Amino acid sequence: MTTADPAPQRRMRADARRNYERLLAEAATIFAEHGVEASLEEIARRAGVANGTLYSHFPTRQALLEALLRDRMRTLSDTARDLLDHPSVDEALIIWARAAMAHTTVYRGLTTSLMRSIEDESSQLHAACQAVLTAGEQLLNRAQAAGTVRTDATASDLYALINAAAWAGEQTSPAQGERLLSFGIDGMRSATDS
Amino acid sequence: MTTADPAPQRRMRADARRNYERLLAEAATIFAEHGVEASLEEIARRAGVANGTLYSHFPTRQALLEALLRDRMRTLSDTARDLLDHPSVDEALIIWARAAMAHTTVYRGLTTSLMRSIEDESSQLHAACQAVLTAGEQLLNRAQAAGTVRTDATASDLYALINAAAWAGEQTSPAQGERLLSFGIDGMRSATDS
């Protein structure tokens, strides 16, 4: 696993780069431990820098999340593309949905950020979320073309379903999240076209 | 609409009762405006009392919510009981689920509180949530007995589904919440019994 590059910026000064990496590493640990609402102050403290440094690298919590999730979200999009070749359109869809849900589950509270970011174009996470949504859309369209998924379900519905199921799983148990996802996808398949 | 009685307490002093009512009224307004994470300080300020007074009446945010939602949640349970006489078991279930979702939607952020409270027995909202869950269970069991809902769906699944759909609706649009609920319920109906 290579460390994420700092956006499309010019070369950073050595100390800046060091702090950037350090912050990212501590953020990963602390978010994993306390969820995405964890104190940014503590991340800075644990990284051994002043909080102003954190804010200068990551102006918002979402910018930090974006840097942390960039690779993973790209992978998720790639996975969707790969699954377009899967022999079973239905299976491809459910496999991807489960993978997406697993991704959404790495940090507690992430679902809310991801859901909010798809709506909020000014969010630093927006582009990444949009890419994931679009990736899912390919699989959904393919299933609809094959006639196994009702045509009134949208990519946005799929995205919302994945996040809602992940959210529920986060509140109660992962197993319940899985179950909700299954119900939802089954419901999207049910014959009753409106 | 009668005002909620302050729990099963003895008689309160006149000024205390006045403040209690005032706090409840302001809380309703402010929660409606800013969601359930609104500042308690502001509620106290707008009610014209010191914040200590708010805390003495409602030791936690959930205690305040409980007082605010008590009637409505009781009604929801009653509605479920009434619907047990509905000619269509399926329709009864979906009607109630929609009503429950509407209830969950009165304040932004409520879904999270309600979902957390079903798990957390020490929450002041726990009992009320449990009552709602049990009410839904009756309708679910009836549908399962009638053979229209798969038997591996639990009352907890139904509760989670309603809240998850409401949550999604809260993040994007109410219409999407409705759609997710439909998909979920349809999925619970689908033949594939495991």
Added chain:
DNA sequence: AAATATATTGAGACAGTCTCAACTTGGCAA
């Protein structure tokens, strides 16, 4: 008109977000 149980007050301890003027320091050019 006390006496007393009941309520209210608001300052204060604490934790968190975010900003910005003052300071450091890395890296380049002479």
Added chain:
DNA sequence: TTGCCAAGTTGAGACTGTCTCAATATATTT
């Protein structure tokens, strides 16, 4: 090698918010 300056860091400080509790005030009872 030196010195300069753009780039980076610092941390105090202005906020907003939660929650507590000793001091104070007030309703009710006798």
